Amino acid sequence: MDPIIEAVALFLGFVSWTMVGITIPNRYWKVSSLDGTVITTSTLYENLWMSCATDSTGVHQCREFPSLLALSGYIQASRALMIAAVVSGTFGVVATLIGMQCSKAGGENYVLKGRIAGTGGVFFLLQGLCTMISVSWYAANITQEFFNPLYPGQKYEIGEALYIGWASAVLAICGGVCLMFSCKLGTEKKTAYSYHPTRETVYSASASRRETQSTYGKNAYV
Template identity: 25%
Template structure:
């Protein structure tokens, strides 16, 4: 029951994160710059320059907005193309991640056996992490471009110093939620990553196996010496002294007098 609740909580968190990232692609005010202020008249003269991934706009104090849509794909600024591509790759990976996680959750009755569902859920968590990293790289690329212009010591004429807008922060929150939900998924299927292992000791013609369990070690197995000294079978713990004596025994050649007797 606790496993199902964690998976449902992770599904809700990751879905909300991808919704945040998807909304940022259509939002305005990715970067914004304000020029002007109170002038010498009774009218406050202010102008705002803002842009997103698809257009550049200008708004004045009279609430009139003029926008210029970006041209064809190859005419757009290279860093804007990079941000678009990374976000689209991240959203595509997120779509497949949501499908895989939905099929692999315990509360759904599709996906096959429990082991298969765990593997599907683990694959979905990996897709979530890869998609969120792609989205995070896109936002960091845009932030780096804006920060380089804003903190430059000198810029050319006609170049504005922009500030970061709300979509950037909303997208960063979405990436954090996606990573958090992927961690919840991974916790519920950690046994797939770290299955219980057994330590096998081979000696002579036999083997000794000591399986690993939680909080204790079980000693079960058998010791079988070479056929040269007969056979020995037993269960439970074997004395180390007896094993050392058997291992130290060597075959000696009989003398002619002993053979005669």
């Protein structure tokens, strides 16, 4: 595998893994459309863990969600998917570092190192898919509530954290695909040569055998 492709894939995977770590604690997963109105609470925003509000004086107040079981199903699923993305990205970074050709961790067996690097690509791809599903599912619920005229609760818009999550997913998928399709995952191929003796070779071998037998017969009784 080209070391440049390995370095680029590792860079993409590491950046995407870092962006996932930024996305999870970001408070702006969804933001209210009340910003700028002349009321006490000017902005409402939420993430997977808490709900916050900012009044007209700039004072922030946050309240964590009281119960996990009382949350909506998509929030619970998004939490699980984002945690799985962080874990997968961690394994992906470690496996890619070990499987790179310039790394001494895996020894000199480049076939094994290629397989390890390919496994890192699988982890990066899994990280990207988990992040993409989590962020897209969360955004779909925001838009569904926003455009529903019969929805009685507070309507929100897509926050900046979701855009960071989408960018992270794209980078992780690109890095994983580069590693999966560029690494040497198979064993070393050996070219098989078939031997087909010619007629001259057969005659030469027969003549040599007769001469050997004749010599042995002459010297047997000396």
